[in-house]
Amino acid sequence: MLVSELKPKEEILGYLREGERIFLVSCGGCADVCEAGGEKALSSLRTVLQDAGHPCVGETVIPFLCNKVLVGLRLSRLQQKVESADAVLVASCGVGVQAVAAVLEKPVFPASNTITYGAFQGVWPSEERCARCGDCVLAYTGGICPLTACPKGLLHGPCGGSYQGECEVERGRPCAWQRIYDRLEALGRLDLFLRYKPPKDRQKERDVPLSRRKSLFWALEYVEGE
Numbered sequence: 001m002l003v004s005e006l007k008p009k010e011e012i013l014g015y016l017r018e019g020e021r022i023f024l025v026s027c028g029g030c031a032d033v034c035e036a037g038g039e040k041a042l043s044s045l046r047t048v049l050q051d052a053g054h055p056c057v058g059e060t061v062i063p064f065l066c067n068k069v070l071v072g073l074r075l076s077r078l079q080q081k082v083e084s085a086d087a088v089l090v091a092s093c094g095v096g097v098q099a100v101a102a103v104l105e106k107p108v109f110p111a112s113n114t115i116t117y118g119a120f121q122g123v124w125p126s127e128e129r130c131a132r133c134g135d136c137v138l139a140y141t142g143g144i145c146p147l148t149a150c151p152k153g154l155l156h157g158p159c160g161g162s163y164q165g166e167c168e169v170e171r172g173r174p175c176a177w178q179r180i181y182d183r184l185e186a187l188g189r190l191d192l193f194l195r196y197k198p199p200k201d202r203q204k205e206r207d208v209p210l211s212r213r214k215s216l217f218w219a220l221e222y223v224e225g226e
């Protein structure tokens with residue numbers, strides 16, 4: 001289980017351009033259990049959007065957003081509404097936000113921060129991973145987590161070893177920051193890449209601090225083990 005909590009509304013609204021139409025997605029699994037997902041999150045986000053002049057063109061609760069196949073199936077049934085949105089706002093853990101971003105060619109923004117494992121570690125069916133950093137940056141990275149997709153967990157761009165789009169840690173693997181740049185360019189949102197982001201507040205890491213964990217390369221290790 002991944003425990004998440006909704007971000008402050010000011011931060012969520014900060015991602016959005018004036019008047020953008022939003023499709024809301026909420027997780028009916030872990031996020032619902034910790035009251036940062038399900039119908040409750042939809043209701044509170046709907047109010048935030050309406051008060052700020054953002055039309056909500058549709059919404060859905062999907063049980064276990066971490067299941068990318070399920071996410072793709074459910075969203076395909078709502079294709080017209082999703083396509084009419086300028087962006088998608090997701091109330092779930094970081095895995096769920098990444099899963100939605102992976103199946104849509106649209107800006108996907110996190111409404112939540114993932115703060116801890118809770119009591120036990122889940123088994124997620126796809127390669128998306130979340131390191132529970134407590135301050136989700138997926139809004140600025142095209143829905144690709146730099147903390148888990150980059151073995152060094154770099155937050156502000158590629159290291160000097162990124163070469164022709166490949167990671168220096170293992171040639172043949174795509175550099176996470178190349179992926180992030182390509183994704184934002186394809187979405188026409190390179191402005192998000194260029195935004196100033198203050199240093200990360202490590203006090204928000206409530207689990208074992210990232211700096212003390214053995215490896216952040218788990219997403220790739222998982223794919224390798226498939």
Ligand code: SF4
Nearest residue numbers: 094130131133136145
């Ligand atoms: S930035 Fe990555 S590690 Fe942090 S909450 Fe988002 S998905 Fe999880």
Ligand code: SF4
Nearest residue numbers: 150159167168175176
């Ligand atoms: S090459 Fe890219 S993915 Fe690899 S460590 Fe450097 S920034 Fe991270």
